[in-house]
Amino acid sequence: MDEKSKGLQAYAQAISCLPPRLTHAALSLPDDIRLHAEELRLRAGRPLYWCAGGVEHEIAGEPIRTEELRDTLARASRWSVHTYEDPIRQGYLPLAGGHRLGVCGTVSMESGRPTGVRTVSSLCLRIARAVPGAAAACLEDIQNGEQVHGTLILSPPGGGKTTFLRDLIRQLSQQGIRVAVADERGELAAMRGGMPQFDLGPSCDVLDGCPKAVGALQLVRTMTPRVLALDEITDPADLDAVRFAANCGVTVLATIHAAGREELTRKPFFRALCDTGAFTRLVVLTADGDRHDSRIEHLEGGKPPCC
Amino acid sequence: MLLTAMGAMLTLGACATLGMAARGKLRRRISVLSSMLDACTFLRAEIEGPHTPLPDLIEVLAHSQNPDQRRLFGEMKKRMEQSPGMSLGYHWSSTVRDLREELQLGEEAAAILRDASAFLGRYDTSQQLQCLSYAMTRLESCRQQACEAYRRHGSVYRTCGIAAGIFVVLILI
Numbered sequence: 001m002d003e004k005s006k007g008l009q010a011y012a013q014a015i016s017c018l019p020p021r022l023t024h025a026a027l028s029l030p031d032d033i034r035l036h037a038e039e040l041r042l043r044a045g046r047p048l049y050w051c052a053g054g055v056e057h058e059i060a061g062e063p064i065r066t067e068e069l070r071d072t073l074a075r076a077s078r079w080s081v082h083t084y085e086d087p088i089r090q091g092y093l094p095l096a097g098g099h100r101l102g103v104c105g106t107v108s109m110e111s112g113r114p115t116g117v118r119t120v121s122s123l124c125l126r127i128a129r130a131v132p133g134a135a136a137a138c139l140e141d142i143q144n145g146e147q148v149h150g151t152l153i154l155s156p157p158g159g160g161k162t163t164f165l166r167d168l169i170r171q172l173s174q175q176g177i178r179v180a181v182a183d184e185r186g187e188l189a190a191m192r193g194g195m196p197q198f199d200l201g202p203s204c205d206v207l208d209g210c211p212k213a214v215g216a217l218q219l220v221r222t223m224t225p226r227v228l229a230l231d232e233i234t235d236p237a238d239l240d241a242v243r244f245a246a247n248c249g250v251t252v253l254a255t256i257h258a259a260g261r262e263e264l265t266r267k268p269f270f271r272a273l274c275d276t277g278a279f280t281r282l283v284v285l286t287a288d289g290d291r292h293d294s295r296i297e298h299l300e301g302g303k304p305p306c307c
Numbered sequence: 308m309l310l311t312a313m314g315a316m317l318t319l320g321a322c323a324t325l326g327m328a329a330r331g332k333l334r335r336r337i338s339v340l341s342s343m344l345d346a347c348t349f350l351r352a353e354i355e356g357p358h359t360p361l362p363d364l365i366e367v368l369a370h371s372q373n374p375d376q377r378r379l380f381g382e383m384k385k386r387m388e389q390s391p392g393m394s395l396g397y398h399w400s401s402t403v404r405d406l407r408e409e410l411q412l413g414e415e416a417a418a419i420l421r422d423a424s425a426f427l428g429r430y431d432t433s434q435q436l437q438c439l440s441y442a443m444t445r446l447e448s449c450r451q452q453a454c455e456a457y458r459r460h461g462s463v464y465r466t467c468g469i470a471a472g473i474f475v476v477l478i479l480i
Contacts, residue, residue, distance in 0.1 A: 020392060070429060071394065079395035079428035080360035082435055108431075116431035 007035040007129060014099040014127040015040065017076035019068050022048055025061045033057075038158060043122040044069055053287055054158060069105075069120040076101045081116075087185070089114050097197055098128035098190030126158075128187060130198045134160065134292075135168040138283055141296045148172060148227055150246065150278045152299075153255040154264055155285035160292045161255035162187050162231055164285060166198055168253060169229050173201025180225035180250075182215035182241075183208040188231055213237035220245050230254040239272055246278035260284065261297070274299065319472035326468015332411065333457040339410050340450040342375035343420060347443045350427075354435055361395060361428040362387065379406055396424035413453075419445045 011034045015026040018040075025048050026040060039051040044066045048059040076093050077084045084093050093101040102124035105117040135142075142151050151168075155161050166188050173179045181204060183189050189196035189206040196206055205223045207215040212230050216238075219225060228245045230238065233254045245252050256273075258264035261284055265271075273279065282297040346368055353359040365387070368380035383402040387395065400421045407417040419442050426438040 074394070074429045077428070078360050078362055080358075080362070081428060081430055082354050082432040083358045083360045085358065085431055088431075115433070 004031070004035065010097060010099075010129050011035070011037065011127055013097040014095065014125060017072055017095060017101065017125070018042075019071045019075065021062075022064070022068060022072070025059050026050075029059065038127060040125040040127070041122070042069060042072065042125070044120075051158075053291075066120065069123055072123055073101070073103065073117075073120055085116060088117060092185065094186040096190070096192060098187045100126045100128070100185065100187060102126065128190065128198075129163070131160075131163050131167060132170070132199075133167065134164050135171060135294075138164075138294055138296045139168070139171055141298075142168065142281055142283075143172070148177065148251045148253075149281045150252045151254075151281040151283060152273065152279045153253070153283040153285065154258045154261075155255075155287070156259045157257060159285045159287050161257075161285060164283065164294065165229060165231060165253060165255050166200065169204060169227075170199055170201045172227055173204040176203055177227055178223075178225050179204045179227040179229055180219035180223045181206045181208075181229045182210065182212045182219055183231065184210060184212045184215065185231065188229065211237070213241040216241035217244055220248050220250055225250055227251045227253060232257065233273075234269075236269075236272075239269070239276065242273065242278050243276040246276050252278045254279075260286075315476040318475050319469070322472030322475060323469045326466070326471070329468070330457075330460075330462070333453065333460060335411050336413060336453045337450060337457055339375050339412055340416055340446060340453055342373050343379075343412070343416065344443060344446050344450060345373065346371075346376050346380070347439060347446065351436060351439050351443070354432060354439070358432065375410055379403070379410060382406060395428055399424040399427065413449065416446060416449045419449070 008031065015023055018026060022042070029037070029050060033050060036052045037050040038053075041049040041051055041056060042064050045063050047061050047063055049056040050059060051057070073093065074081060076095055081088065087093055088103055091103055093103060095101055103117055103120060104122045104124075105120040107114045108116050108118040142149050153161050153164055169179050169181060169188070179200070181188050181200065183191070183206050186208045188198070189200055189204075189208060190198050191206055191208045196204070200206070205219065205225065207219055210218070212233065213235065216228055216230060219228060228250045230241070230252065231254070233239070233242065233256055242252050242254065256264070256270070258267070258270075261282070280299050282299055284295045284297065286293045286295070349368065350364055353364050365380050365384050368376050369384040371377050371380070379402060382405075383398050386398045386402060390398070403412070403417050403420045406412075407414070412420070423439070423442050426435055428435075430438075
């Protein structure tokens, strides 16, 4: 299957959770848009939008009804919203194929903690696609012969961090380097029936659906990886997992949200990450429309000069 | 004389059968309502406990030992496979509507089950459990009414059938 067919197939798979009217609208887009669309935006009382490079484009049609949003959520959860309460509580729903449905609305609370979304007001359908070679330009800097450098990949949301990390895992795994992946949201590997739906190479072990911090410790203890991959580290518990892995001699590859290096260095969390000494490379991803670019920086002694 | 006796026996048998059939219908209604209540109890336990997805629960019920559950949920499963684009609520509702007479669910019980299509799988656990409990209370009330009808009228139908048979035979002789 060629790349175009794969891209169109990924799009069709992602939109299969939409109700018939919206599926029809999403399928009315020409092939080149379907290949490049990164997200579909659904908001109550607004038309459907497709999104690429951070820019939203309207798809002509009737405004979306609240009932259609609820229907989308029910379809995405295989008519079993109760099965996905935990991720929905965190604001998203993992879909087959590594796609993701972001959920926004009126949250119901119990004892001070969110228990679900009572009324859905908007949804963000993120279309996951493998981009073979996305990490190729940085691989030489990240890998030095047998040695793999701890690498932190940063970009704003939708900047291609997960795609970059997925390709990096694939390339290392194809060289026989054992990579363990703590895939909390199921976006890196998109496991189905024990098989990853994205190519992660032959030497990759995936633990999915488990909180990263817990999963990382488990993987280091049980799968003896040389490299540990974590997507979107945000939590202090993730920091402990990174520290633990680094102290066990495991190289960590991780992604983090930040618009750029300057924003990142202002975050206390980042300084704490640097203090673990787990990272010696920083990959900064930038997007300009459909064009994605990557830049690699060396962290001296595990820290950027400004830290 | 022999022919008269045979005719009398046949007439008596036919009338008694009619009475017994009316009684059986009342008993059948209790049985089907109990089956549906059992199915709801199963759904409630699975939604509350392991949070099993609804299509998987329908699959289990489609292979149930209970013939009523097997018929209803088997048909639902078949329709879901044939038209995966339609919502589960639609399949649930239309299957109950189409099998209402065959299963002898009765109008009220069928309406209660069809109402369930509006919430099953669409809301979080607590909301679904709340709605399911309400539906079960209503179904239980239907079942109690059916039990009461059976207790009151079951024997009457049977006795009336036999009595009508005797009456007809007496008139004919």
